[in-house]
Amino acid sequence: MNESRNELIFLDYMSSCLFQNGNILLSGGCIYGNYKSTASKQTYILNLKEDKILFKPFKPMLVKRFSHGSVVIKDIAYVFGGHDGNETLSSLEYFDKSESKWKFLQFMNVEREIFAYCSFRNRYIYVFGGFNVNHLDTIERYDVINDSWKLLSTKLKRPMQNPTAVELDNDKICLIGGYNGALHKCVDILYVNEKKWVSIENMQVPRRRAHCYLFNNKVKFFYFYFRFIYLEEKVQKVKYIIQNCIILIQINGINLIPLIILYQKALIFGLLSH
Numbered sequence: 566m567n568e569s570r571n572e573l574i575f576l577d578y579m580s581s582c583l584f585q586n587g588n589i590l591l592s593g594g595c596i597y598g599n600y601k602s603t604a605s606k607q608t609y610i611l612n613l614k615e616d617k618i619l620f621k622p623f624k625p626m627l628v629k630r631f632s633h634g635s636v637v638i639k640d641i642a643y644v645f646g647g648h649d650g651n652e653t654l655s656s657l658e659y660f661d662k663s664e665s666k667w668k669f670l671q672f673m674n675v676e677r678e679i680f681a682y683c684s685f686r687n688r689y690i691y692v693f694g695g696f697n698v699n700h701l702d703t704i705e706r707y708d709v710i711n712d713s714w715k716l717l718s719t720k721l722k723r724p725m726q727n728p729t730a731v732e733l734d735n736d737k738i739c740l741i742g743g744y745n746g747a748l749h750k751c752v753d754i755l756y757v758n759e760k761k762w763v764s765i766e767n768m769q770v771p772r773r774r775a776h777c778y779l780f781n782n783k784v785k786f787f788y789f790y791f792r793f794i795y796l797e798e799k800v801q802k803v804k805y806i807i808q809n810c811i812i813l814i815q816i817n818g819i820n821l822i823p824l825i826i827l828y829q830k831a832l833i834f835g836l837l838s839h
Contacts, residue, residue, distance in 0.1 A: 576605055578631040580647075585640045588612050590623065592644050595631040604629035604650035627658050627667045634682035636690055638709050643670075643690060645707075648678045653697045657707065657714075673705055674716045681730035681740060685757070693721060693730055693740055700724035700745040719760045722753055727773035742772035749773075 576594025583589055589611040596603040608623040626644060633647025633654070645657040655673040660666070673692065680695025690707040694700065702724040704717045721740070728743030738755045742748070748771035754763045 576603070576631070580633050580635040580644065582635040582637045582642055584637055584642070590635065590637070590642050592626060592635050593630040593633055593647065595650065600631065600648075601650040604631055604648070606630075624660065624666060627669060628654065628656050630654055630656075632678040634680065634690075634692065636682065636684040638684050638687055638690070641709070643707075643709070645682075645690070646673060646677050646680060646692065646695070652676070653678050671707075671712050671714055673707075673714050675701065675703055675705065677701055679726045681725075681728040681743070683730040683732050683738060685732050685738060686735055691730065691738060694725040694728060694743065696726040700726050717760075719755070719762075722751075722762050722764070723749075725749070729772075729774075742768065744773040747771075 575591075577597040577600075579594035580592050581589050582592075591609040591611060593607070594605050606625040606627070606629045608626060609620050610623045612619045629649045630644065630647035631650075633644060635642065635644045637643075641662075642660045643657060644659075645654075647654050653676040655676040657670045657672060658667045659670055661668050675697065677692070677695035677697050680701070681693040683691055685691050685706075688709055690709070692705045692707070694702060694704075702721040704719055704721065706715050706717060707713070708715070723745060725743035725745050728749075729741045731739050731741075733739050733754070736756060736758050738757065740753045740755065742751065750767035750769070750771045752765050752768060754765060755761075756763065
């Protein structure tokens, strides 16, 4: 991969996460048609300044990975799971700022890729379903304080790959859509303390690899395919800023900006809030 500033290549199935200063970390990826030889360790930092996007290569991860997860908790970046071109992964690594390098942490209990994930209570990483030979229905939780994964007794309502997860509050996580031989419209809420799922009204359109975030206490859904953008709920004003295959969307004038990077069918999603 060419690492020059002006020739940054966005790969398929990268992952992204947001630092407190507004920088976005892009990690891994592959070229889908040749994933075995193109899985990447590379990471990049994207920074938005005055409607311009700056990017630079960052420290490579320890493991090549795509279709993985990444989150930032207490301004520390974690990447986990995915596929390295040869096998499905369970590894977890984080970036140690004091030593400026990636380090391994406790591995997941189950190797998995194309799973849903989210941070929770600014302490935990939740991982839902995914794929490893078959579609998975298991849920794991990582505790950043104790460096430990726990395979939960609660399972998904159905085995699923490619759903999307978002934290709603200190007790609820929303799981959206997915695929297990068929695309799904389902929206399920996990009540963490009660360890139970509650299904709510389905989406109008079945989705996988959708992207969502909490906006004015409502979950917004985005689905991207060949540069067509669909919103689950209409908004009054959408501002587009386009630069080098990167689209920024500002909704209703609020400085809450999804970052979308389109490369063939691939998409990277981050969230800026300032």
